[in-house]
Amino acid sequence: MALITKIIAGLICVYIVRKLLFPSVAHLPKGLPIIGAKDSDWFPFFQAALRNALNLRGNILEAYATHKDQAAILPIAGPGGQTFVLLPASETKLVTDQPNTVLSLREVIVQGLLYEYTISDNFIVSNPTHTKLITTTLTNQVANLLPGLANETIRGFEQQWGTDTESFHDVTIWDSMGAIVSRATNYAFVGLPYCRDSALLNAGIGFARALPFSQLLLSFTWKPLRPLASLLFTLPCRYYENRFTQMLIPEIEHRLQQVDNPTSPLRAEETSGEAEKKNDFLEWCIEQAKESGDPRMWQPRTLAGRILLMNLVSIHTSSLTIVNVMLDLASSTPEVLEELRAEVKQVLDECGGQWTKLALGKMEKLDSVLRESARLNTLVAVGLRRRVVAKEGFTTTSGVHLPCGNFCAVHNLGVVHDPNVYEQPDTFKPFRFVGLRRDVNSDDPNKDHVQRARLTFPATGCDYLAFGNGRQACPGRFFAASELKLMLAYALMYYDLEIMDSRPGDRWIGILRIPSSNAKLRVRRRKGSVQPSVNNDKLV
Numbered sequence: 001m002a003l004i005t006k007i008i009a010g011l012i013c014v015y016i017v018r019k020l021l022f023p024s025v026a027h028l029p030k031g032l033p034i035i036g037a038k039d040s041d042w043f044p045f046f047q048a049a050l051r052n053a054l055n056l057r058g059n060i061l062e063a064y065a066t067h068k069d070q071a072a073i074l075p076i077a078g079p080g081g082q083t084f085v086l087l088p089a090s091e092t093k094l095v096t097d098q099p100n101t102v103l104s105l106r107e108v109i110v111q112g113l114l115y116e117y118t119i120s121d122n123f124i125v126s127n128p129t130h131t132k133l134i135t136t137t138l139t140n141q142v143a144n145l146l147p148g149l150a151n152e153t154i155r156g157f158e159q160q161w162g163t164d165t166e167s168f169h170d171v172t173i174w175d176s177m178g179a180i181v182s183r184a185t186n187y188a189f190v191g192l193p194y195c196r197d198s199a200l201l202n203a204g205i206g207f208a209r210a211l212p213f214s215q216l217l218l219s220f221t222w223k224p225l226r227p228l229a230s231l232l233f234t235l236p237c238r239y240y241e242n243r244f245t246q247m248l249i250p251e252i253e254h255r256l257q258q259v260d261n262p263t264s265p266l267r268a269e270e271t272s273g274e275a276e277k278k279n280d281f282l283e284w285c286i287e288q289a290k291e292s293g294d295p296r297m298w299q300p301r302t303l304a305g306r307i308l309l310m311n312l313v314s315i316h317t318s319s320l321t322i323v324n325v326m327l328d329l330a331s332s333t334p335e336v337l338e339e340l341r342a343e344v345k346q347v348l349d350e351c352g353g354q355w356t357k358l359a360l361g362k363m364e365k366l367d368s369v370l371r372e373s374a375r376l377n378t379l380v381a382v383g384l385r386r387r388v389v390a391k392e393g394f395t396t397t398s399g400v401h402l403p404c405g406n407f408c409a410v411h412n413l414g415v416v417h418d419p420n421v422y423e424q425p426d427t428f429k430p431f432r433f434v435g436l437r438r439d440v441n442s443d444d445p446n447k448d449h450v451q452r453a454r455l456t457f458p459a460t461g462c463d464y465l466a467f468g469n470g471r472q473a474c475p476g477r478f479f480a481a482s483e484l485k486l487m488l489a490y491a492l493m494y495y496d497l498e499i500m501d502s503r504p505g506d507r508w509i510g511i512l513r514i515p516s517s518n519a520k521l522r523v524r525r526r527k528g529s530v531q532p533s534v535n536n537d538k539l540v
């Protein structure tokens, strides 16, 4: 009798823990294999989640090798830890083509990062109008923003990597790239002088780091207790959010005043005659807010919150991507670095030494390095994470029915390591895509042009999901591509990188791959590197 009571108590405990950790499992389709589980498991779901926490990469690659054409359950405990139905790579196109009324990326982000608690202004979460501005205005303005971005990139490198031409010294790659990306990106978001204000930039980075931590604590909290627990667990988020918004609000109020009353007094620097019309994300958000006619849209705190959210979605992804590229290059060969430098120099000579969009577009080898690194170091283990939002659910071509509320994704790691998709898939081949682009040669030059464009860094496709794919693909990818190309070209031209013996290993946290946070590069300012000209020869 005592034994039966113990077994029943045990089962109840397992049920409760399961409900707490994996609230969505009740809806999962039945009969699918569980990635990470073994035949001998008593509690396959839990044991698989544990194994996946310890060796996600290996388990996903094994699942791809053994049943890549079959849907499977992927239980994940940890950050981003929803349980996914992992669909076969053959259904990537199907998922890509679904509108956000059937499969929603946004729902994955909002639910996954628990925005309900981690973002204090839920108006922004339910009205993400700033996302539209990325596709429309930011992407179109890249060429105009480039001189300023170059300016901030140059100053950022000087500050982070120094100007000593005599000896090599260590730089922490993660911190230095984060600072440079944040500075350049915020030039596009809020302009000068704010993009140089380290307190503001650090608050943005601090928020992005604090949020996953708060989310993690909340995800382990029983749902009914979350509103209460969030008061404590989101304190770090609130701290950085308040710092960031408080620093930006005076600028926003000033700009709003100028819009409402163009004759209101200007600041000293604005009357000097050198001031240019603001052309940054904050300005576009203000215009968008005013056009909407909804006063809630132009609340200074709301506008500042939008810029903070932009920092959240862009800084980490861009920093991690450039960190990976730098580590890949620093662990390749001096010849690769020289070949890239030669290309950058040749293009700059052709383009009068200006860092223009045209010049960046001509740097094919540089583009290939970025794409190759993003392919090999895919930041997320699975691709196209989506939540089923259609009330009737979603049925795949292989007949698996996913009820509304389920999370799904497609194989990504397996694809980029598949020798049938990429030749020598595990090797970093910096000029892989230059070769593939040159192989495109048919009788139709227009078709070839489109085909070659599909092999560039920001171009998405079913075999390359670094930026997602389809209608919900990353809207910031064209901006990110120009910004990162610029950074890489500048780093190569103006710094020597000491080649490493081996590339520092990555860590996996949940489904996220994180390059070593304390990896160091040894760098030295190149002798005789003449300061590049930007902004019509004016460095500010």
Ligand code: HEM
Pocket (backbone or CB within 6 Å): 105, 106, 109, 128, 131, 134, 138, 310, 313, 314, 315, 317, 318, 321, 379, 383, 384, 385, 465, 466, 467, 468, 469, 470, 472, 473, 474, 475, 476, 477, 479, 480
């Ligand atoms: C190299 C840098 C970046 C990488 C690797 C990256 C990657 C991604 C990926 C994989 C997605 C999901 C797409 C899908 O599943 O189909 C995404 C979404 C998104 N990205 Fe990026 N991204 C980068 C930079 C940026 C930048 C610079 C911005 C903003 C300027 C941005 C804004 C967004 C937004 C707003 C979403 C969609 C979220 C939503 O719908 O709410 N990203 N990104």
